[in-house]
Structures are given as C-alpha cells and as structure tokens.
Amino acid sequence: MNQQQVITELQTKGLNLVVDAAAGERAGNWASDLASDLGVSGRKGGAGPSDHKAVTVGKTTVMVPVYTTGAAESPYAVRQDKETGKSTLTYNGKAVAPIDFPRRPRFYQLKTANGVPYWKIALLHSHNVLATTVLQRCIRYDNRTTACQFCAIGQSLEADRTIAQKTPQQLAEVAAAAVQLDGVENMIMTTGTPNVTDRGAAYLTDCAQAIRKRVPSLPIQAQCEPPDDFEWFAKMHTAGVDSLGMHLEAADPAVRAKIMPGKARVPLSYYFEAFAAAVRVFGRNQVSTYLLAGLGDSKETLLEMCDR
C-alpha cells in the first residue's frame, strides 16, 4: 500500500486504539487509554470533524476516526515501542507503516485572565490548524423540527468542554498564543446559526477583525450559512476572512428536507447564488462547501453536485 492508500484506509475504517476492549467498556469509553496517551487528545462530539484524532502518516497529518463504533472494530491498530516511543500502524497485527501523533500543543496550558482555559476557546486540528466554533448554540439545534440530524454542536457544551460564545478578544488572544507557541499556520472559524438574517456572518466578521488586528499574518477561513444579504461577503473579507465555507451537507432536496429540515429552508438555488457572489469577493478556490456522504444522497447525486 502506498501512503495515500494507507490514509484512505484509515479515514474510512478508523483506528482501533482499544488496548483492552473489556477495560474500555468498563470505563464506558471505546478508546479508553491509548487514544489519550498518544499525542494530542482526540475530540468527541462537537461541530465539524469530531470523534477523530490527528495521525501523521509520512509527512501528512490527517484526522482519523478513533471514538466511533467502526473504529473499535477496525483491523488497524497501533503498536508502540516502549524503549523508543515510536509507533507502528498494524493491520490485523502485522506492521504496515510507521506513524506518529502530533504532541499536545503548548497553548492548551494557558488560561485567559478570567480563568477560561485556552483549549475551551479553540482546538488544534491536524498539526497546524486552529479551529473554533465561535457560537456554540444554534437556533435550529434544540427543536426536532429544525435540527440537523447529524449535528452534535450542543454536546461539547453540555460536557463543559467549551464555552457558549467565544469573544473576538478571546479568539485573538488564543490565536496569538497558538501561532507563537505551536507554529499554527491557519485558523478555521465555524458557528452555530444565531438568526435567520446574517446567519452568523456578522459575528464572524467581528471575530476576524480582532484576530487580524492581533495576528495579521494568520490566514482565516470562516464557515456559515449563506447570509440574507451578500454584502456580508465584502465585510467579512475586509475584516480578514480569506476564504469562506458554506456547507450544503446534502444535495437532494428530499434528503435535505428530511435530514436537516431547518437548514433546508434555505434552498439549493440560494446556495448557488451565494457561491457565485462569494467567489466574486474571495476569488476562485477560496469558496468551498461540504457534502456528507451517507445521509441518503445517491452516489450519482453526490457526483453531479461535485461536478457542478
């Protein structure tokens, strides 16, 4: 297997880090010990990529599922040499390739002046990306008739692993520390949807402005639903947002209505208008979307949407 195949295998099958399955289950945790011992901790629940852990294969660091049922049954595991501390990826017990885990970042040890740990404000993804959910609440989340069925934005808040709202000043402070102490090279800000007008664009603009002022060299990606007024794109860009993600998640209108009934009220046609308007501001290759395979879209629909 070449490196790319190893990465694809790991991302689809996950990495089984349960040392002793019985002990793991007794602890109520699929990956009880090894997952937290190896490098920076993975992340359970939350917005964006979760239940994953950063794994380095060759020179590429990717997020690999470790806290999922599939990962607990994966043929891929890790063997660690106690003397050298080096890790080897195994497939059904046979060595496949050397792998590594990014270390816990130094900025995780710090706190704001009023005692909020920096890791509750933003987390390290991969080995050089600072990621945060600026508003951890969403108008769609608490109501069954509007919530997206795949979303776990409220879980990390309930578990006290984050705070409901990160202020622009807190984000700027953490970004500065992450760049200085851990060599972070770019930042991603997503948000729960706070209203049905700007849909988070206004608050992301405020946050980007504060971060850009404090750390001018840090590229920023923002993610939100398409705002009601496309003027927000220019405001976000002027504030310091370099690229924008507006995430379709599902492509077929019937799947959207079933899986994400609130978000589906913003129709596909509006997303395409928003993509075109955003490209005029941010430039080509600076506007992106996510499609989540497995929500009900057919392969053909997904491929058609990717082509478009």
Ligand code: SF4
């Ligand atoms: S719009 Fe959907 S996916 Fe986004 S935060 Fe709200 S409930 Fe979650």
